[in-house]
Amino acid sequence: MLRINSLGVKFGSATILSDVSFQVSEKNCVSIIGANGAGKTTLLKTISGIVSNPTGTIEFQGENITGKRPDEIVKRGIAHCPEGRRVFPAMSVRENLELGGLVNRAETPRLIKEVCELFPRLGERIDQLAGTMSGGEQQMLAIARALMSSPKIVMFDEPSLGLAPNIVEEVGHIILDLKARGNTILLVEQNAFMAMSISDYTYVLENGEIKRHGPSAELLKDDYIRQAYLGI
Amino acid sequence: MLEFIQHCLNGLIIGGAYALIGVGMTLVLGIMRVINFAHGEFYMLGAYLCFTIAGLMGLNFFVGFSLAVLGVGLIGCLVERIVLRPLRGRELNTNMLAMIGVSIALSNIALIVWGAVPQAIASPFPAQNIEIFGLSFTPFRLFIMAIAIVVIVGVHMFIKYTMQGKCMRAAFQDMEIASMLGVRVDRVYPITFGLGAAMAAVAGILLGVMFSLKPTMGEFAVSRAFAVVILGGMGSFPGAILGGLILGLSENLAAAYISSGFKDAIAFMLIVAILIFKPNGLMAVNVNKK
Numbered sequence: 001m002l003r004i005n006s007l008g009v010k011f012g013s014a015t016i017l018s019d020v021s022f023q024v025s026e027k028n029c030v031s032i033i034g035a036n037g038a039g040k041t042t043l044l045k046t047i048s049g050i051v052s053n054p055t056g057t058i059e060f061q062g063e064n065i066t067g068k069r070p071d072e073i074v075k076r077g078i079a080h081c082p083e084g085r086r087v088f089p090a091m092s093v094r095e096n097l098e099l100g101g102l103v104n105r106a107e108t109p110r111l112i113k114e115v116c117e118l119f120p121r122l123g124e125r126i127d128q129l130a131g132t133m134s135g136g137e138q139q140m141l142a143i144a145r146a147l148m149s150s151p152k153i154v155m156f157d158e159p160s161l162g163l164a165p166n167i168v169e170e171v172g173h174i175i176l177d178l179k180a181r182g183n184t185i186l187l188v189e190q191n192a193f194m195a196m197s198i199s200d201y202t203y204v205l206e207n208g209e210i211k212r213h214g215p216s217a218e219l220l221k222d223d224y225i226r227q228a229y230l231g232i
Numbered sequence: 233m234l235e236f237i238q239h240c241l242n243g244l245i246i247g248g249a250y251a252l253i254g255v256g257m258t259l260v261l262g263i264m265r266v267i268n269f270a271h272g273e274f275y276m277l278g279a280y281l282c283f284t285i286a287g288l289m290g291l292n293f294f295v296g297f298s299l300a301v302l303g304v305g306l307i308g309c310l311v312e313r314i315v316l317r318p319l320r321g322r323e324l325n326t327n328m329l330a331m332i333g334v335s336i337a338l339s340n341i342a343l344i345v346w347g348a349v350p351q352a353i354a355s356p357f358p359a360q361n362i363e364i365f366g367l368s369f370t371p372f373r374l375f376i377m378a379i380a381i382v383v384i385v386g387v388h389m390f391i392k393y394t395m396q397g398k399c400m401r402a403a404f405q406d407m408e409i410a411s412m413l414g415v416r417v418d419r420v421y422p423i424t425f426g427l428g429a430a431m432a433a434v435a436g437i438l439l440g441v442m443f444s445l446k447p448t449m450g451e452f453a454v455s456r457a458f459a460v461v462i463l464g465g466m467g468s469f470p471g472a473i474l475g476g477l478i479l480g481l482s483e484n485l486a487a488a489y490i491s492s493g494f495k496d497a498i499a500f501m502l503i504v505a506i507l508i509f510k511p512n513g514l515m516a517v518n519v520n521k522k
Contacts, residue, residue: 048412050408050411050412070411070412070414071411071414071415071416074412074413074414075414080412082408082409082412086406086408086409088401088402088405088406088409088410089405090401090405091398091401091402091405095398095401095402098395098398099398099399099402099410099413099415100413102395102399102413102414102415103413103414105395145413149413149414
C-alpha cells in the first residue's frame with residue numbers, strides 16, 4: 001500500500017536519511033523504532049510532504065506521490081498524527097477536529113460524532129480550548145484529528161511521548177483497535193517495546209539508515225535488539 | 233450637558249475609524265506576527281483610489297469605495313507575495329525593515345501619481361445635519377459609525393466562524409501542523425495581509441472624506457494604529473476597538489475643552505498615563521502563546 005524506495009533527505013550538508021526502503025501492506029501495523037535523532041520524524045514528515053526535495057520515491061497505492069503538496073497527500077488518505085501532539089491550543093476541541101477534516105468537509109459532522117464515540121472525553125469537552133486539556137487528552141485529540149480525514153493509513157509519530165504509563169497502554173489499545181477496524185498503521189516510536197508489542201513488522205532505523213527488519217515477534221527475541229533497544 | 237454628549241459621540245465616531253485602523257493592524261500583528269509599518273500607506277491608498285474612481289472618473293462614491301477597498305486588498309496580497317514571503321521565517325526585525333521600505337516606496341509612488349497638493353473626496357450625503365434628541369450629526373458621521381461596526385463585526389465573525397478563518401488561526405498557531413492537515417498556508421498569508429490592508433483602506437476613505445488627502449497621510453494613520461494597538465494590548469481585537477474609541481474620544485474632548493492645537497499631544501499623553509498603570513495594554517494577550 002505504501003512503498004518507500006531508497007529515500008534520502010539532506011538538510012544542507014547533513015544527511016538525515018539515506019537509502020531508506022520499506023513498505024507497509026494494507027491492514028498491517030508496521031513500526032519503525034530508533035533512538036533520538038535517528039531520522040524517524042523526518043521520515044514521516046517527508047511522507048507527508050512537509051519536508052521537500054527528497055531523493056528516491058514514495059509510492060502510495062501504486063501512485064508516485066513524491067514531491068506532492070501536503071494537502072494533496074492527506075487528500076489521498078495518508079494522515080499524520082505528529083510528535084508531541086501539537087493540537088491547536090487556542091482553539092476548541094471541535095475546531096481542532098474540523099481542521100482535521102478539512103480535506104473532506106462534507107463528512108465532518110458525521111466524523112465528529114464518530115470520533116466522539118471512540119473518545120467520549122472529547123465529546124464531553126467539545127467546546128473547551130484544547131490547550132486547557134491534560135497531556136493524555138491532547139494525545140487523544142491529536143489521534144482523533146488525524147482520523148477526521150478518513151485516512152487509509154495513519155502515521156503515528158511517538159504517540160507515547162511524555163505520557164503516563166497507563167496512558168501509553170491506552171494509546172496502544174487505541175492503535176490496535178484502529179487496526180482491528182481495518183486501518184493501516186505506520187507507527188514510529190522510541191518506546192521499542194510498546195511498538196514491537198503492537199505491530200506486525202518492525203524496521204530499526206539508526207543514523208538515517210534501516211539497520212534491521214523483521215516480524216516484530218522475532219525481533220523481540222533478537223539479541224542485538226534486546227540489548228540496544230530493550231535494555232535486557 | 234448636551235454639548236458634552238455631542239462631543240463624546242463625535243469622538244466615538246472618529247474613534248470607530250481609529251478602531252478600524254487598529255483592528256487591521258492587530259490582525260496582521262496578532263496572526264502573522266508582522267509589524268506592518270506600511271499600514272498607513274494602505275490607508276492612504278484606499279483614500280486616493282476612491283478619490284480617483286469617484287472624484288476624477290466621476291463614478292458613484294459607493295462604487296469607488298468598494299473598488300478602492302478591493303484594490304487595496306489586492307495590493308496587500310501582492311505585497312505579502314513579493315516582499316514578505318521570501319522573508320518568511322526570518323527575524324521580526326527583517327520583516328519590520330522591509331515594511332518600512334514598502335511604506336516609503338508607496339508614499340513616494342503616491343506623490344508621483346497624485347502630486348503633493350491636498351485633494352478632497354466629496355461626501356455622497358447631503359451636508360445638512362440630522363437631529364436626534366437634540367444632538368446633531370452630519371449624515372457622513374453616522375455612515376462612518378455604521379461602516380466601522382459592520383466591518384469590525386464582519387471580520388470578527390469571518391475569523392471566528394468560517395473555515396477560512398479557522399485555517400488562518402490554525403496556520404498562525406502552528407504552520408507545520410496546519411499544512412500537514414491540508415491548510416494551504418501559501419494562500420492563508422496573502423489573504424490575511426490583504427484583509428488587514430483592506431480594513432486600513434476603509435478607514436482611509438472614511439477619514440479622507442472628513443479631512444483631506446495627502447501622500448503623507450499614512451503617517452497620521454500609522455501613529456494612530458500603533459497607539460491603538462499598544463493601548464488595547466498587542467494582538468487583542470477587543471483591545472484595539474477599545475483603544476480606538478478611547479483615542480478618538482480623548483482627542484475630541486481635548487479639542488473641545490482644552491485646546492484644539494494640543495489635542496494630539498493631550499490624547500497621546502493620556503495613553504502614556506494609561507500605559508504607566510497597564511503596561512501591557514488594556515486587554516493584553518500573550519502574542520507568543522503557543
